[in-house]
Amino acid sequence: MQVVTKAIVVGGQYAPKGFATEYMDQIPQGAEEANGPDQISRVVRDQIKHGADWIKVYADYRWGPNGEAMPGPTQDEFNLIVNITKSSGRAVAAHASTAEGMRRAAIAGVETIEHGDGGTPEVFKLMAEKGICYVPTVSVGGRNKKAVLQMAMDAHVTICNGADSGPVAHGDNAREVEGLVTNGLTPLQALKAATINDAKMMHWGDRLGVVKTGYLADLIAVTGDPTKDISAIRQVQLVMKGGEVYKKP
Secondary structure, eight states: OOOBOSEEEOTTTSSOOSSOGGGGGGSOOSEEEOOHHHHHHHHHHHHHHTTOSEEEEESEEEOSTTSOEEEOSOHHHHHHHHHHHHHTTOEEEEEEOSHHHHHHHHHHTOSEEEEOTTOOHHHHHHHHHHTOEEEOOTTSSOSOHHHHHHHHHHTTOOBOOOOOBTTBOTTOTHHHHHHHHHTTOOHHHHHHIIIIIHHHHTTOTTTSSSOOTTSOOOEEEESSOTTTOGGGGGOEEEEEETTEEEEOO
């Protein structure tokens, strides 16, 4: 596993909404607030100290005056998060659904952007130039996934596979790969996103993602041909992990 701890947000961006103000600080949230250089430096390094392999940042969230998604960290704050993280040999993943949030994340130098519902050709061009992977999470989010995904492909952005844990239950991971096909990828492109591209994104391209001597033998065998019918990935007959067979016909 590669582990991310709590996502980093700026104050007020992610906190639970709708509670009386006197109780707001008592309501738990699934993110960690950091404001300004001192707090950001402390929080990022503290997460690394406690085992974070990646740092996740919310580039934007639904905290606008009318509940609309708006950017969170300033460009300087984003730059600092990425600089500290990269200095430790780690990478930054960014939740981003607005064009401005995606732009700030890309300029800062994150390695992945998740969701990207508000992506534009200009933003995807920037991502391609900087080698930033796009995880479209087609199983969750807006209804314009197909159009946005096409923009990313037209810009030659590397497409990876991943979905929110929770909205997409563990054990139903095939749903996201199938969704990539429904939204414009060929079955082979979707399989590549979930194997070769994901392995490279995670900096494990030298051990995972292909069938090759010296690589981890993490394999499945399915009934049918998933390069022609992606639903075949649900018909798993054999599971091998590290060369050990855990399921066989």
